[in-house]
Amino acid sequence: MSDATTTDLYEVTMVMSYLREDMTAPATFSLFARDLPDERGFLVAAGLEPALDYLSGLHIGPEDVEAFATALHRPPEDLRHLLGLRFTGDVRAVPEGRIVLAGEPLLEVTAPLPQAQLVETFVLNQLNHQTAAASKAARCVIAAAGHPVVDFSLRRTHGPQAGFAAARAGAMVGFAGTSNVAAATELGIPAVGTMAHSYIEAFADEEEAFRAFARAHPGPVAFLVDTYDTEEGVRTAARVLKELGPRVSEGGSGIRLDSGDLGALAARARALLDDAGLPRVGIIASGGLDEYAIEDLVRSGAPVDTYAVGTRVGVSADAPYLDTAYKLVEYDGRPVMKLSSAKATAPGRKQVFRGPEGADVIGLADEQPPDGATPLLETVMRNGRRTGRRTTLEECRERFTTDLDALPPQARRIREPVAPRATVSGPLSTLTARVRHHIEEQVAAA
Amino acid sequence: MSDATTTDLYEVTMVMSYLREDMTAPATFSLFARDLPDERGFLVAAGLEPALDYLSGLHIGPEDVEAFATALHRPPEDLRHLLGLRFTGDVRAVPEGRIVLAGEPLLEVTAPLPQAQLVETFVLNQLNHQTAAASKAARCVIAAAGHPVVDFSLRRTHGPQAGFAAARAGAMVGFAGTSNVAAATELGIPAVGTMAHSYIEAFADEEEAFRAFARAHPGPVAFLVDTYDTEEGVRTAARVLKELGPRVSEGGSGIRLDSGDLGALAARARALLDDAGLPRVGIIASGGLDEYAIEDLVRSGAPVDTYAVGTRVGVSADAPYLDTAYKLVEYDGRPVMKLSSAKATAPGRKQVFRGPEGADVIGLADEQPPDGATPLLETVMRNGRRTGRRTTLEECRERFTTDLDALPPQARRIREPVAPRATVSGPLSTLTARVRHHIEEQVAAA
Incomplete structure (x- = not known):
């Protein structure tokens, strides 16, 4: 069996349904930490390289189909459409070693919906625990x-x-x-x-x-x-x-x-x-x-x-996990969001703009960066292939050191750190309000 | 590279010294949790089967020697005595699924000193985190x-x-x-x-x-x-x-x-x-x-x-690790112990005797069990080979259910559990006092 079976069963059942319904239009999922643990003033992005290894190596073989079929008590024939599936999408991500804050996407996947859904569990697993580990080590x-x-x-x-x-x-x-x-x-x-x-x-x-x-x-x-x-x-x-x-x-x-x-x-x-x-x-x-x-x-x-x-x-004992999510933000050109109490997500493909003073703005991917700000997310995979070479640990250290120097002292504190909060750009706020309004109308009309 | 390189470097440097000094007499290491986390009233033994897989598959090949040499900046020639090393020792252990308490050995390895030392990191890793996971799940x-x-x-x-x-x-x-x-x-x-x-x-x-x-x-x-x-x-x-x-x-x-x-x-x-x-x-x-x-x-x-x-x-968030140790308790027939403040260990090969009321006594391996008590540690490996078949998850569940039924209610509590304490047998107390006295005399004489 390959890494393909290191997944939650529901990714497979959802993919089966998407394929049956011909729902293979591009979908964008955004991976981010909803909030930081109280004990953290910042996070250090990590886990991207292993996640890219997984994405570029993903290939559903006959043994994987057999495993899925066994798990579902279905004949392998029912899963034949999954055979041979690879990841052919694009990935934009914050390079490893950079400092990130709550709500800021660490990674965005854009791919045909079944592919983008299928990779959720593994990608989330890699970025979650390795970002937790790097953030602890940084302290x-x-x-x-x-x-x-x-x-x-x-x-x-x-x-x-x-x-x-x-x-x-x-x-x-x-x-x-x-x-x-x-x-x-x-x-x-x-x-x-x-x-x-x-x-x-x-x-x-x-x-x-x-x-x-x-x-x-x-x-x-x-x-x-x-x-x-x-x-x-x-x-x-x-x-x-x-x-x-x-x-x-x-x-x-x-x-x-x-x-x-x-x-x-x-x-x-x-x-x-x-x-x-x-x-x-x-x-x-x-x-x-x-x-x-x-x-x-x-x-x-x-x-x-x-x-x-x-x-x-x-084990990052005082904060052994992060409150990360991998959320659908756009499907077939339509921005989407979830309204569940206390877990609402913002729609649309995003970018994080880091200002010269280290102030971050979360905006839409196609926004013009504010003056002097640089975007954090870079294209790291296109059509299922890495766009550049692997990052080195030295590059990670340089990014970390540079970002750390720009961080406010209270975020670097060991005890009772205060994490800076990214602000939300005008265009993203407008889009969020519009999508929310649209969904609320739909729910009310139902 | 095999699992052999998933080890702390010091296991390798110690083994090199043992081999050089011809210190290959049998050694017994005891693996146990010094204390339970405050949030736990008991532990559930887990990780033994994967640990036995590691021990029975361990074989230091040329690539491993190369890795060790690289790590040490030494020519591979200096590590030639490690080539081909396998684990040929005996293991006694508490079967997976059984409930264990602080100080009770989960596992004892008896093997030529270099082998028994080399396997420390991997075996500890397996038993530690899997026992933590099973204990959390049990609650x-x-x-x-x-x-x-x-x-x-x-x-x-x-x-x-x-x-x-x-x-x-x-x-x-x-x-x-x-x-x-x-x-x-x-x-x-x-x-x-x-x-x-x-x-x-x-x-x-x-x-x-x-x-x-x-x-x-x-x-x-x-x-x-x-x-x-x-x-x-x-x-x-x-x-x-x-x-x-x-x-x-x-x-x-x-x-x-x-x-x-x-x-x-x-x-x-x-x-x-x-x-x-x-x-x-x-x-x-x-x-x-x-x-x-x-x-x-x-x-x-x-x-x-x-x-x-x-x-x-x-991740066993409230107790993501256990305070486990893998301690030398006997070498070449001589019981040994450590005196470090707050981390003293008891010497000699041990056994845990569980009484009919669930009361545990930690004694020496060759002691006569108290009336009606059964020993927890069983021989699971002899001369590097498993002595029985693999345990099944069903057997684990049966052991767990039986042990849980015998556990005092306050140990099963979710909030503020009170863990029972095993008592120490007379012969083990006597041996501990004797060895401590002997070491203190030596230190004083130095």
């Missing part, structure tokens, strides 16, 4: 105030794919490395790591463990010091590191603190290392860290050099 | 008090794999179906779904949309009624359903409410459907539901027939 980078942040989350993400996505999301916003070997090698980002408590325990004592590690690994090394008694562990580590000579004194080596009062222990460790003549041995802090804990440590002046974040960041 | 089943619960989470899980795992976890504790076609067909569970708001909007009006859906799909149908005006939507649905005759009146059809005051709307919809002579048309509620919302609806007497849960359950 860690802000909190660390220039100190390197690295990703140790793989062991507790929601599966290996989620671990890969978390490593990628971190790298997009400036993480210095990941412990995830698959992600590091596939994405070309630094692989990082020290040792586990089990390693220390497998030896007769800490000193023997540290020495053995240094024997196996030339170059800089990092020792975990809190298996038994942290202060004693630092002394032992310092003794062994000192003996290693230039390979340590030249930098890149460290000790890792993974439990206890990290701020106080870092200060004590720093003093011990300095006293031992090891000023270039760094301190890595880990153990339940997230942007809140990092901010506290940085503000307290803790001499931590590198922050290793894990579970809480890898 | 939905309890809250629904006999009403069917179905999984609609795929679009906002942390990737497709996580969506599959969520569907499987739900089925393990009694969910009636999933919208996820891949999961439904692969796992043999019912696929369910209705239609999206976009479907309604693509037609000129609701009535036309409902009629078209019924044309495409014989048998029972379910109509989404809240796209424009919910009450009007119910009336329209009732009109169309009525015309469909026996295929609807024989049951299985429904209407879905996805927004607004679900309790009040369900009551109004029920009245309208009954007045229309459609007593067997059910009401499906969805839209941000979780066990808390379900409990409120059930307690208020809302006439909802089926609860469709999505995002909040699929």
Whole structure:
């Protein structure tokens, strides 16, 4: 089976009906976050590249049809029109790494209705969780105030794919490395790591463990010091590191603190290392860290050099999902919208115009940009084919850094952030009012 | 690349050192949740089958060695001892579907130290997030008090794999179906779904949309009624359903409410459907539901027939991870433990003995079970091979139901649950004290 079956059943039943009714005119769906979680002052767009991979690779084969038929208790014959289906539409999207706000489309798909509908589940899945992950990671980078942040989350993400996505999301916003070997090698980002408590325990004592590690690994090394008694562990580590000579004194080596009062222990460790003549041995802090804990440590002046974040960041624990939607906004040239209480959507193909001061206006795709404003959504796929090359992580980092610099300070705050709100353009407001009025008349007449 | 590279880098660096030092004696690692999230009164063991698939399929090939070498900036030659490595160890584990508590091993691996260490990241990842997912799903089943619960989470899980795992976890504790076609067909569970708001909007009006859906799909149908005006939507649905005759009146059809005051709307919809002579048309509620919302609806007497849960359950939003650990407890016949503040672990291979009243005792693996108690951990893999056949979802459901019935009511509570605590056996307490004393003496002597 291909990715085609990674879909909600209703996409398939709707497509069957569209095909039966010959409803294959172009439809535009808009994917956006209705609102930001309270804990977020901004979002970082992510997940587009994997979504484009899915769209360009989508091809419903006989096995997929068989699966759909089984799921529906229908003969495969009833689904024959789906066989061979590919995605042949256009996609406009905000490039990965850019900052986006509530209501701003991250992506718009325009394709024959059955295709545009069928891809909803997978595309939403990719953009939702990866944007959540990148937004969380961005806050860690802000909190660390220039100190390197690295990703140790793989062991507790929601599966290996989620671990890969978390490593990628971190790298997009400036993480210095990941412990995830698959992600590091596939994405070309630094692989990082020290040792586990089990390693220390497998030896007769800490000193023997540290020495053995240094024997196996030339170059800089990092020792975990809190298996038994942290202060004693630092002394032992310092003794062994000192003996290693230039390979340590030249930098890149460290000790890792993974439990206890990290701020106080870092200060004590720093003093011990300095006293031992090891000023270039760094301190890595880990153990339940997230942007809140990092901010506290940085503000307290803790001499931590590198922050290793894990579970809480890898699952975006305080906001593990976004309130995203994939909504039909136009079908066969007709703008459409939904009126459901508290979930109303605005009709029409859209664009986001970012002003020179970072103020955003959500307008219609064919509007003239306001003076000095640049459009966020770019054409990334035409007729089912990518229009450009893949984005690089470096480009993502540049976009993120540029957008972050233009963001108001209260949006960058770790605690009680205030997210800017995009305004709605005149033409979009007018269209929304017109479509709403039209639907209300219809409902009243029914 | 195989699953072998889905690992933290430090597993590889430690393994290189173990091999260099000829430290290949048997080691036992114990995987357990240190504590339960405040929002949980119990956990449901899950993730074992995929973990066993990983262990039995693990095989480090040349591409994996290449990836490790790249990650470490070492020549592949330095990693030649890893080439061909497979998992040849034993695994004892709690079968999927059983209820477990804090501190109780979900799984113990006994294997040559390098192998037992290498598999940490992947095995932890599987058991952690799937146990979290099953535990969340179990609470939905309890809250629904006999009403069917179905999984609609795929679009906002942390990737497709996580969506599959969520569907499987739900089925393990009694969910009636999933919208996820891949999961439904692969796992043999019912696929369910209705239609999206976009479907309604693509037609000129609701009535036309409902009629078209019924044309495409014989048998029972379910109509989404809240796209424009919910009450009007119910009336329209009732009109169309009525015309469909026996295929609807024989049951299985429904209407879905996805927004607004679900309790009040369900009551109004029920009245309208009954007045229309459609007593067997059910009401499906969805839209941000979780066990808390379900409990409120059930307690208020809302006439909802089926609860469709999505995002909040699929990501286990209120507790998206567990505080699990994979700890070395024995190496080369020597029991070991960690003393780190607040993260101390107990040494030795363990067993959990469940008493007839559901009281649990954590003891040593070779202890005699207390009178009438049964051991939770079973041997599931020997010499790298499964000892039995795969468990079925039906067996999981039976285990879960049996264990749930024996659980104290306060552990089953949705709000402010109180988790039972396992007690520690005499022999395990004695061993823990002895090992701690021995380590403290060593540290003091250093």
